[in-house]
Amino acid sequence: MGHDSTYTNQKFKVVGTRVNRPDGVDKVTGRAKYGADAYAPGQLVGLFLRSPHAHAKIKKIDVSKAEKLDGVKAIITSADLPDLTGDDRDLTDILENCMARGRALYDGHAVAAVAAIDMQTAKKALKLIKISYQKLPHVTDVDQAMEPGAPIIHDFVRDRKTGKPSNVCKISQFGHGDVEAGFAEADVIIEKTFKTEQTHQGYIEPHACLANISSDNTGELWVTTQGHFGFRSTCAELLGMDVAKLKVTSSEIGGGFGGKTHVWIEPIALALSRKANRPVKVVMSRDEVFRASGPTSATSIDVKIGAKKDGTITGATADLRYTNGAFPGFWAMLGSMISFACYDIKHVKSIGYDVIVNRPKVAAYRAPSAPMPAFAIESVMDLIAAELKMKPIELRIKNAAKEGTRASYGPTYGPIGIGPTLDAAKNHPHMRARLKKNQGRGVACGFWFNFGGQTCVDLNIGIDGSVNLIVGTVDVGGSRASLALIAAEELGIPYEQVRANVGDTASLGHNDMTDGSRGTFSSGMATIFAARNAITVLRERAAKTWDIPLESVIWKEGAARATGKGNSNRPPLSLKELAASAPNTGGPIAGHNEVVADNAGVSFASHICDVEVDPETGVTKVIRYTVIQDAGKAVHPDYVEGQLQGGAAQGIGWALNEEYVYGDDGCLQNPGFLDYRIPVCSDLPFIDTQILEIPNPDHPYGIRGVGETSIVPPLAAIGNAVSNAVGVRMNHTPMSPIRILKAIEDSKA
Amino acid sequence: MSGVHVSTTINGDPVEFACPQDETLINSLRDRVGLTGVKEGCGTGDCGACSVTLDGRLVCSCLVLSAEVNGKEIATVEGMVEDGKLHPLQQQFIEHAALQCGICTPGILVAAKVLLERNPNPSEEEIRYALAGNLCRCTGYDKIVRAVQAAGKEMRKKSR
Amino acid sequence: MLSVSLTGALRSAVGGAECVQIQASSIRELISNLSDQYPNIRQHIDTGIAVAIDGKIYRDNWDVEISADAEVFLLPRIQGG
Structure with missing residues (x-):
C-alpha cells in the first residue's frame, strides 16, 4: 500500500524500445502450448x-x-x-x-x-x-423482440411500468441538459436510424x-x-x-x-x-x-443531432437497442454511456434498451458496445457537416470534448486526447492525398473507458542475478515483453536479464482478467512497485554487506552504490553479486506488489480511411487506412501499433463483411469462416499508425490502455468513406456488396 | 471401423502410425505424432492454421485424410529450424512483431516458406494473395507482410 | 456534505433523484453512508458500481479520499473486452 502512482516525467532507457518478445521463438517454432x-x-x-x-x-x-x-x-x-x-x-x-x-x-x-x-x-x-x-416461438431480431406480442423468452423479466413479461431487461438513460431546448436552438437537425448486425x-x-x-x-x-x-x-x-x-x-x-x-x-x-x-x-x-460462444450485440439505433450554422452542436439524442442474446445483460447500458463521449454537447441524452432474443449470450468484444453508436453518430456528424458545408474534420474539432467538458456519461473530463488525435488527423498527409474515381474518404473518432483492477506480481531474483517476473494477467498480445521492459527499466538492467511469465492461480494472488485494456497498464504498475520493493531489499543486503546504514545505499544502473562520507571508494555491488551473496545476507531476494490499479485514463482515437467502391459489383476495397491514438506511453511501440492495426482490421471486417445470418427458423446459417468472412490478407492495405503520447497522470510511466479503442471508429470511418464514394448514405453494417448496390438502386428510385 | 497403417516421412524423419480410415492428417499429426505446432482453427479448410506441405505442396491438413499420405513427405512448422538456427522467416516474424497471439503463425510460416521458395522476390500484392488462405485476427496482417518481405530480402542476399 | 450525482438505473434506487447529499470523505464512507440512507442501492453495489471523482473513474479502490468540493458521480460498473 501507499505506492504513489503519480506520473513522473522520467527519462527511459529500455521502455519504448522494440525488443524481441520472450515467447517469440516458441511461437514461431510450434513449441508454444495453447x-x-x-x-x-x-x-x-x-x-x-x-x-x-x-x-x-x-x-x-x-x-x-x-x-x-x-x-x-x-x-x-x-x-x-x-x-x-x-x-x-x-x-x-x-x-x-x-x-x-x-x-x-x-x-x-x-x-x-x-x-x-x-x-x-x-x-x-x-x-x-x-x-x-x-x-x-422464437425471436432473433432486436426490434421484433420489443414489439407487443413478441415471444417472451424469460418470464422473470418484467416491464418496469406495466409489470408484464417483456424482453427488455434494462433501460438506461444518460445525459444532461434539456435536449428539446437544444434542438430549438439548432439551425439544422438530422435524424436517422442505423442497424448493425451481430459479429463474433x-x-x-x-x-x-x-x-x-x-x-x-x-x-x-x-x-x-x-x-x-x-x-x-x-x-x-x-x-x-x-x-x-x-x-x-x-x-x-x-x-x-x-x-x-x-x-x-x-x-x-x-x-x-x-x-x-x-x-x-x-x-x-x-x-x-x-x-x-461470443458474440457481440446486433443493434438498432436512432440518432438525432442538431447544430447551429457555425457548427456548434446544440443538442443530441440516441435511442439504442441492443440484443443481449438469451440472457439479461447491460450492453445497451454501456452503449448509452459511451455514445456521445467524444463531444462537448450542452444538451444530450442517450437511452439504451437491453433486449433478450433467442441468440447466444452476448460476450464482451473489444471496447464492447462502442463501435455501433460510433457508426450511427459519426455518420450523422458527416451529414451535419455536409448540410453546413463544413469539412467533417472541422465539425469534429469544433465540438471535440476537452478538459472541463462534461462527459455525456456524467463526470467532467480531465486532460484528454480527442483534440490532439483530431488535430493530428487534420494535419496528416493522408488527408491531402488525391482521390480517384469511385473513391471516397471517411474520418471518424472513437472513445473507450479503459480500466485497471486487481493485480499482483512477484519479481524473483535468481541465484545468478537474472530476474523472473511472474504476472497474473494473461498475455494476449505481447505484454510479457512490455512488462519485462518495465522491470528492466526499474532495476536498471538489460531487458535480456528479465524473463516474464504468466503464473497459474496457485502461484499468485487474485488477478482480474486481461480486459478493459488493462494488461500492461495494471500489471505494469504492479511491476514497477514490485521492482521498487525488490530494490529496497537489495539496498538492505548491500548495507548489511558494507555494514553501513540503509540510507547510505542508493540503487543506480543495476547496482547498489554506497554514498556519503567515507563510502565513495566502495566499488558498487551489482545485482549479480548481491544475488550470489544472498544466502548469507538473509536468503532469497524478491519483490512483490498487490494493487488495485484504478484510473486507467480514458482513451480516444481518430481514424482516416479511403475506399474504392466498384459501382457494378458493390465490392469495397480499403485502399488506405490511418489510425491515430493516444497511448499515454508506448512501452513497446511494435505491440502498441499491433493493437491499433488489429483493432482497425476487426472494425473493417465488421463494417464490410461480417454478420450473423439467421434463418426464419431462428438458426444461424453461417457458423463457419467460409460464410462468416473475416478480413484476409489480400483484403487489407498496410495500416498506418500514429501513436500520440499524452501521459496518463495516474500511472508512474504515464501508460494508458491501448487495446480496445481502435475497433471503435472503423465502422463509421468506412461508412463515411463508402457514402462519399457512392454518393449514398449507408446506414446498415456490414456494408456488403448487396447492401451497397441496393442503397445505390434505392437512391435512384 | 478398421484402421489403416500409414508410413510417411515427417520433417525428414521416417514415421509410422495406425489410425482410423476417416482420420484427418491434422489429428494424426497432433494426437499420434505429437506435432501440436499444427493448429486447428476451423477443421473445414477455411483458416489455414493447420497448413503443412505434402510433397512440397501447401495443404490444409484438416482436409487431407491420413490414409492419403502413405509414402509421402510432410513438412510442418516444427521442421523449419535447420541446424539449430531459425529460418529467416521465423527470425523476421520475431523481429517485426508479426505475431500477437501466435496461433496462426505456424500455418502462415509454412505458407510463406512455400511462397518464397517459388517466388523469391514477391510483390506486396503477391504476398497478400499467397497468404489469403491464412486467417489472422490479431495483427491486421501489416507486420506479417513486412516480415515476409524482410525474410525474402534476407534469403535473396544469402543465395547470391 | 458531498453532492453525489447518479446516472442510469442508480437513480431509481434513490427515488429518482439526480443528485443526493452524502456525508463522506472517502469512497468507503460514501458507499457505507449511501447504503444506510438508501438501502435499495445495495443491490447495485453488490453487482458492481464505479465512482468518478473529478472525472477519474474508480472501480475497486475504496481508499480514495474525496474532498468536499469534488465532483462525484456514481456510475454502473463497466466491462471491457
Whole structure:
C-alpha cells in the first residue's frame, strides 16, 4: 500500500524500445502450448450435444443407450448440475448458458455432454442421446423482440411500468441538459436510424480446456482464457469447490478480444471429469464457437443531432437497442454511456434498451458496445457537416470534448486526447492525398473507458542475478515483453536479464482478467512497485554487506552504490553479486506488489480511411487506412501499433463483411469462416499508425490502455468513406456488396 | 471401423502410425505424432492454421485424410529450424512483431516458406494473395507482410 | 456534505433523484453512508458500481479520499473486452 502512482516525467532507457518478445521463438517454432495442446495420461474426449432449435422446451433427455456404449465414461445433463448459485442471478444465467435447464434458448445451446475414450466413441454416444423437444416461438431480431406480442423468452423479466413479461431487461438513460431546448436552438437537425448486425470476436483458436478433478474434489484446469483467476472462481462456485483447491493454468491464448473473459465449456468439462474420475479434454469446433460462444450485440439505433450554422452542436439524442442474446445483460447500458463521449454537447441524452432474443449470450468484444453508436453518430456528424458545408474534420474539432467538458456519461473530463488525435488527423498527409474515381474518404473518432483492477506480481531474483517476473494477467498480445521492459527499466538492467511469465492461480494472488485494456497498464504498475520493493531489499543486503546504514545505499544502473562520507571508494555491488551473496545476507531476494490499479485514463482515437467502391459489383476495397491514438506511453511501440492495426482490421471486417445470418427458423446459417468472412490478407492495405503520447497522470510511466479503442471508429470511418464514394448514405453494417448496390438502386428510385 | 497403417516421412524423419480410415492428417499429426505446432482453427479448410506441405505442396491438413499420405513427405512448422538456427522467416516474424497471439503463425510460416521458395522476390500484392488462405485476427496482417518481405530480402542476399 | 450525482438505473434506487447529499470523505464512507440512507442501492453495489471523482473513474479502490468540493458521480460498473 501507499505506492504513489503519480506520473513522473522520467527519462527511459529500455521502455519504448522494440525488443524481441520472450515467447517469440516458441511461437514461431510450434513449441508454444495453447488450449488444445495439453495432454494428461488417461484423458478422455469431451463433446457437447447442442440444441438444433432456436427456442424449445426440453421434454425429455434419454441417455440410457449412450451410457451403455463401450468407452463412454460420463454423460452430463442439467440434472447432474445442481444449482448452487443462490440468489446470484448472473451466476445462475452462466450455469444455464453452459447447459440448458429445461429449455433450449438458442440454436447451439448445450443440452448434454459426453466424455468417452476417443473421438469416435464420443461422437457415437452423442447420436445415441435421445431428446424430445417441443418447439416454442422464437425471436432473433432486436426490434421484433420489443414489439407487443413478441415471444417472451424469460418470464422473470418484467416491464418496469406495466409489470408484464417483456424482453427488455434494462433501460438506461444518460445525459444532461434539456435536449428539446437544444434542438430549438439548432439551425439544422438530422435524424436517422442505423442497424448493425451481430459479429463474433473471431479468435482463431477455439475454446479448449483440459479438466482434471480427482476423487478428493481438488482439481486442475488447463484452459485458453483471458483470466484464469476469474475462470477459477466461476467454475469453483458452479461446482461447489473451494477456490484454493482448483488450480487453473492459462495456456497460451490464441486470441480472445473479450470472448475469452466468459466461461462456456469449462465448468462442464470439470463436471465430466469429476463424474468420470478421469481427465477430460474439450475442444470446441468452429461451428460451436459461432453458435454458442461470443458474440457481440446486433443493434438498432436512432440518432438525432442538431447544430447551429457555425457548427456548434446544440443538442443530441440516441435511442439504442441492443440484443443481449438469451440472457439479461447491460450492453445497451454501456452503449448509452459511451455514445456521445467524444463531444462537448450542452444538451444530450442517450437511452439504451437491453433486449433478450433467442441468440447466444452476448460476450464482451473489444471496447464492447462502442463501435455501433460510433457508426450511427459519426455518420450523422458527416451529414451535419455536409448540410453546413463544413469539412467533417472541422465539425469534429469544433465540438471535440476537452478538459472541463462534461462527459455525456456524467463526470467532467480531465486532460484528454480527442483534440490532439483530431488535430493530428487534420494535419496528416493522408488527408491531402488525391482521390480517384469511385473513391471516397471517411474520418471518424472513437472513445473507450479503459480500466485497471486487481493485480499482483512477484519479481524473483535468481541465484545468478537474472530476474523472473511472474504476472497474473494473461498475455494476449505481447505484454510479457512490455512488462519485462518495465522491470528492466526499474532495476536498471538489460531487458535480456528479465524473463516474464504468466503464473497459474496457485502461484499468485487474485488477478482480474486481461480486459478493459488493462494488461500492461495494471500489471505494469504492479511491476514497477514490485521492482521498487525488490530494490529496497537489495539496498538492505548491500548495507548489511558494507555494514553501513540503509540510507547510505542508493540503487543506480543495476547496482547498489554506497554514498556519503567515507563510502565513495566502495566499488558498487551489482545485482549479480548481491544475488550470489544472498544466502548469507538473509536468503532469497524478491519483490512483490498487490494493487488495485484504478484510473486507467480514458482513451480516444481518430481514424482516416479511403475506399474504392466498384459501382457494378458493390465490392469495397480499403485502399488506405490511418489510425491515430493516444497511448499515454508506448512501452513497446511494435505491440502498441499491433493493437491499433488489429483493432482497425476487426472494425473493417465488421463494417464490410461480417454478420450473423439467421434463418426464419431462428438458426444461424453461417457458423463457419467460409460464410462468416473475416478480413484476409489480400483484403487489407498496410495500416498506418500514429501513436500520440499524452501521459496518463495516474500511472508512474504515464501508460494508458491501448487495446480496445481502435475497433471503435472503423465502422463509421468506412461508412463515411463508402457514402462519399457512392454518393449514398449507408446506414446498415456490414456494408456488403448487396447492401451497397441496393442503397445505390434505392437512391435512384 | 478398421484402421489403416500409414508410413510417411515427417520433417525428414521416417514415421509410422495406425489410425482410423476417416482420420484427418491434422489429428494424426497432433494426437499420434505429437506435432501440436499444427493448429486447428476451423477443421473445414477455411483458416489455414493447420497448413503443412505434402510433397512440397501447401495443404490444409484438416482436409487431407491420413490414409492419403502413405509414402509421402510432410513438412510442418516444427521442421523449419535447420541446424539449430531459425529460418529467416521465423527470425523476421520475431523481429517485426508479426505475431500477437501466435496461433496462426505456424500455418502462415509454412505458407510463406512455400511462397518464397517459388517466388523469391514477391510483390506486396503477391504476398497478400499467397497468404489469403491464412486467417489472422490479431495483427491486421501489416507486420506479417513486412516480415515476409524482410525474410525474402534476407534469403535473396544469402543465395547470391 | 458531498453532492453525489447518479446516472442510469442508480437513480431509481434513490427515488429518482439526480443528485443526493452524502456525508463522506472517502469512497468507503460514501458507499457505507449511501447504503444506510438508501438501502435499495445495495443491490447495485453488490453487482458492481464505479465512482468518478473529478472525472477519474474508480472501480475497486475504496481508499480514495474525496474532498468536499469534488465532483462525484456514481456510475454502473463497466466491462471491457
